Amino acid sequence: xxxxxxxxxxxxxxxxxxxxxxxxxxxxxxxxxxxxxxxxxxxxxxxxxxxxxxxxxxxxxxxxxxxxxxxxxxxxxxxxxxxxxxxxxxxxxxxxxxxxxxxxxxxxxxxxxxxxxxxxxxxxxxxxxxxxxxxxxxxxxxxxxxxxxxxxxxxxxxxxxxxxxxxxxxxxxxxxxxxxxxxxxxxxxxxxxxxxxxxxxxxxxxxxxxxxxxxxxxxxxxxxxxxxxxxxxxxxxxxxxxxxxxxxxxxxxxxxxxxxxxxxxxxxxxxxxxxxxxxxxxxxxxxxxxxxxxxxxxxxxxxxxxxxxxxxxxxxxxxxxxxxxxxxxxxxxxxxxxxxxxxxxxx
Ligand code: DAH
Numbered sequence: 200x201x202x203x204x205x206x207x208x209x210x211x212x213x214x215x216x217x218x219x220x221x222x223x224x225x226x227x228x229x230x231x232x233x234x235x236x237x238x239x240x241x242x243x244x245x246x247x248x249x250x251x252x253x254x255x256x257x258x259x260x261x262x263x264x265x266x267x268x269x270x271x272x273x274x275x276x277x278x279x280x281x282x283x284x285x286x287x288x289x290x291x292x293x294x295x296x297x298x299x300x301x302x303x304x305x306x307x308x309x310x311x312x313x314x315x316x317x318x319x320x321x322x323x324x325x326x327x328x329x330x331x332x333x334x335x336x337x338x339x340x341x342x343x344x345x346x347x348x349x350x351x352x353x354x355x356x357x358x359x360x361x362x363x364x365x366x367x368x369x370x371x372x373x374x375x376x377x378x379x380x381x382x383x384x385x386x387x388x389x390x391x392x393x394x395x396x397x398x399x400x401x402x403x404x405x406x407x408x409x410x411x412x413x414x415x416x417x418x419x420x421x422x423x424x425x426x427x428x429x430x431x432x433x434x435x436x437x438x439x440x441x442x443x444x445x446x447x448x449x450x451x452x453x454x455x456x457x458x459x460x461x462x463x464x465x466x467x468x469x470x471x472x473x474x475x476x477x478x479x480x481x482x483x484x485x486x487x488x489x490x491x492x493x494x495x496x497x498x499x500x501x502x503x504x505x506x507x508x509x510x511x512x513x514x515x516x517x518x519x520x521x522x523x524x525x526x527x528x529x530x531x532x533x534x535x536x537x538x539x540x541x542x543x544x545x546x
Contacts, residue, residue: 200241201259204241204259204263207237207238207241208263208267211227211237211267211270212266214227215227215274218274218278221278224274227271228271231267232268245257305546308527308546309520311546312522312526312527315436316390316412316519317390317392319433319436320390320414320429323432325389325390325414325416326388326389328391329391329393332368332393333367333369334368334374335365335374336352336359336364336365338374338377338378339373339374342499343377343452343499344453344499352364356370357370357397368395369393369395369396370395371411371516373413373453373516375389375391375393375413376413380504380505381503385505385512386418387415387418388418389414389415391412392412393411394410395409395411396408397409403532404532406520406532409519409520409532410520411516411517412516414513414516415512415514416429417495417500417511417512418511418512421511422494422511422513426493426494427446430490430492430515431444434460434462438462438465438526442463444461444462445463446458446459447459447460451491454491454495455493455494455496459488459490460492460515461489462489463487464478464480464484464485464486464487465480466481469486471484471485479530489517491517492514493514494511494514495513500512527546
């Protein structure tokens with residue numbers, strides 16, 4: 200009987216090793232351990248054994264059964280793992296196959312420059328603020344010291360909404376100075392970019408809608424030196440460290456003193472000509488006008504409840520399109536608004 204058990208074990212282990220599918224394993228399980236299986240058949244003969252032999256054989260039979268069961272489990276796990284392996288290999292993704300490509304857009308060149316300017320001023324401690332495009336004439340003009348009858352108030356220049364000319368599309372971002380100052384106490388340090396509107400025919404340098412960026416700093420002891428420092432820092436970050444600026448006296452009703460800032464022409468380097476021809480970028484000037492600026496007029500401060508004896512401030516207003524055109528060498532303003540992707544994709 201012992202030999203019989205040994206034989207069953209030997210055959211069983213070999214057969215299990217050879218089985219390579221779950222169905223084959225199940226078939227062997229039934230054949231070996233099932234009710235009508237080989238092992239059961241041997242155990243049924245136990246009754247014929249002597250009482251001394253019975254426990255010994257019982258022990259051996261149990262050991263054989265345990266070994267066969269263990270082998271069954273091992274093979275089951277191995278076959279399962281192999282099947283999984285094969286499945287993974289068959290379904291593997293070939294990452295070297297070129298994928299479907301989708302056209303990916305990017306920021307409009309205007310927004311790229313705007314973002315850069317915002318980043319520069321945020322780095323200098325400015326807060327970026329937003330305001331209405333539909334504005335009161337009192338904010339757009341009156342409280343900025345622009346008196347009745349001033350040419351910029353003319354109906355041929357400004358889009359008004361009503362007969363008494365009290366509501367309009369803002370012609371500049373400067374009304375944001377008033378909106379900020381009447382609501383905040385110094386220190387004030389803001390940047391206000393946005394759309395502005397003027398009755399202009401569109402041509403290479405004009406558009407009825409364009410963008411300005413207004414800056415305003417009000418605190419004790421603010422001087423023209425602070426203004427120059429902020430503007431030169433910005434320009435050199437945009438145009439490079441060797442960009443050369445000049446400040447020219449000018450007049451704006453809401454600043455005193457006022458100035459304009461020009462940048463030396465990057466094309467002709469200030470000479471006004473290239474190969475004996477008038478430079479087309481600066482029209483022979485050697486300089487390109489970039490922005491208006493100045494020290495906030497005491498009347499404007501007072502009108503917003505800020506004491507001009509205690510506080511002073513500077514303001515500046517620049518055209519975003521002009522800055523972007525210089526920066527990106529774009530020579531026609533209309534290209535910026537046409538939104539032809541063949542043009543936009545160059546930036
Ligand atoms: N708002 C002026 C314009 O549209 C530009 C300007 C000039 C803004 C001087 C300012 C400033 O803040 O101080 O022409």
